[in-house]
Amino acid sequence: MSNITWSTSLHLTxxxxxxxxxxxxxFLQADELTPSEVLLKLPYDVARSKSGTGKxxxxxxxxxxxxxxxxxxxxxxxxxxxxxxxxxxxTLRWLALLNEKNIAVLGRHAAYAxxxxxxxxxxxxxxxxxxxxxxxxxxxxxxxxxSLDGCVTSDELNRAMFKVKNEKDLTEAIEKVKKSRxxxxxxxxxxxxxxxxxxxxxxxxxxxxxxxxxxxxxxKRTGEGRYCINPRARAIIREAxxxxxxxxxxxxxxxxxxxxxSAAALPRDIR
Numbered sequence: 001m002s003n004i005t006w007s008t009s010l011h012l013t014x015x016x017x018x019x020x021x022x023x024x025x026x027f028l029q030a031d032e033l034t035p036s037e038v039l040l041k042l043p044y045d046v047a048r049s050k051s052g053t054g055k056x057x058x059x060x061x062x063x064x065x066x067x068x069x070x071x072x073x074x075x076x077x078x079x080x081x082x083x084x085x086x087x088x089x090x091t092l093r094w095l096a097l098l099n100e101k102n103i104a105v106l107g108r109h110a111a112y113a114x115x116x117x118x119x120x121x122x123x124x125x126x127x128x129x130x131x132x133x134x135x136x137x138x139x140x141x142x143x144x145x146x147s148l149d150g151c152v153t154s155d156e157l158n159r160a161m162f163k164v165k166n167e168k169d170l171t172e173a174i175e176k177v178k179k180s181r182x183x184x185x186x187x188x189x190x191x192x193x194x195x196x197x198x199x200x201x202x203x204x205x206x207x208x209x210x211x212x213x214x215x216x217x218x219x220k221r222t223g224e225g226r227y228c229i230n231p232r233a234r235a236i237i238r239e240a241x242x243x244x245x246x247x248x249x250x251x252x253x254x255x256x257x258x259x260x261x262s263a264a265a266l267p268r269d270i271r
Contacts, residue, residue: 002130005193006137006162009125010070010205012063016213017103020095023060024213027068028092031084035061038082066124071209072113072260075253083254085261087113100232103215107233109264110212111240114138116263117209118245122253134166134247138210142229142241145217147174148181151228154203154220156180159189 014021026041033041035058042064044056065082069075073088084092087109094106119135120126144161145152152161160173160180180188194202207227211217216233220226229237245263250256 003128004130004133004165006119006135006164006206007125007128008194008202009128010067011201012067013205013208014067014213015208015219016091016095016098016215017100020098020213023064025092025095027064027074027082028084028088028095030074030082031089033082034080035065035076035082067205067209069123069253069257070126071117071212072257072264075257077254085257086266087261087264090264090266098215103230103232104236107212107215108236108239109266111216111233111236112243113260113264114210114212115142115240115243116245116260118247118256120247121256122250123256126256132165135164136245136247137206139241139243139245140164140170141206141210142237143170144174144177145227145229146238146241148177150234151226152177153226154200155186155192156189157203157206158192158194158199159186162193163190 014024022043030038039056039061042056042060072085074082074084077083117138119137120129120133156177160176164170164173176189180186216230216237218228
């Protein structure tokens with residue numbers, strides 16, 4: 001059965017600030033490498049290896065590829081070789097330079113790319129959705145936050161946002177959140193999409209991507225229990241969220257990932 005609620009299959013997250021995630025650089029340096037070559041470059045704890053051989057589990061590559069291709073940084077081509085996109089290469093150049101004061105430089109391009117991301121797409125988790133799902137997940141999350149006080153809670157995502165299938169649903173979800181905040185009753189938003197003790201671990205990856213590694217939005221784990229738009233990124237998010245993309249059908253993962261990277265509108269690298 002095809003999904004009509006947002007996927008909970010993503011497990012991995014990544015961070016750019018204050019320090020970037022250790023596996024990010026190996027992936028962004030993986031252009032023209034095979035999956036096996038990338039896997040050997042990924043950091044891992046030998047003692048915790050689940051492969052039984054003392055070598056990194058292949059899932060470390062698969063999970064990382066799924067995360068980074070979902071936001072337009074790389075893809076695996078039809079020959080089985082990894083290709084890093086222009087957005088991925090730009091992110092690599094900024095790894096050692098990025099800080100709280102200059103996030104707007106890369107952040108503006110990243111936000112425009114994220115705004116083009118579709119829930120239903122040819123990637124692993126994206127291909128599981130019903131044809132009725134027509135959602136731009138990160139743009140929708142931003143629009144909900146901008147319609148409120150710039151912040152959103154896990155309950156609001158889990159009970160309202162993760163059920164959104166289209167533009168009309170988004171409007172209704174925002175109204176449900178407003179009413180719930182006014183009454184103080186989370187149940188007014190309806191039942192949870194994700195339940196159980198690990199539900200937060202399934203929510204965080206969505207906000208990790210929507211924030212582009214916690215550059216555009218704060219991590220609730222280091223804040224006051226809510227995800228809030230970074231004041232330095234508010235104008236960027238408002239601009240990117242105002243773009244209305246037309247939902248498209250793509251020939252395959254490469255076509256989709258290049259579309260997302262292209263939406264970043266990066267200047268040509270003439271070095």
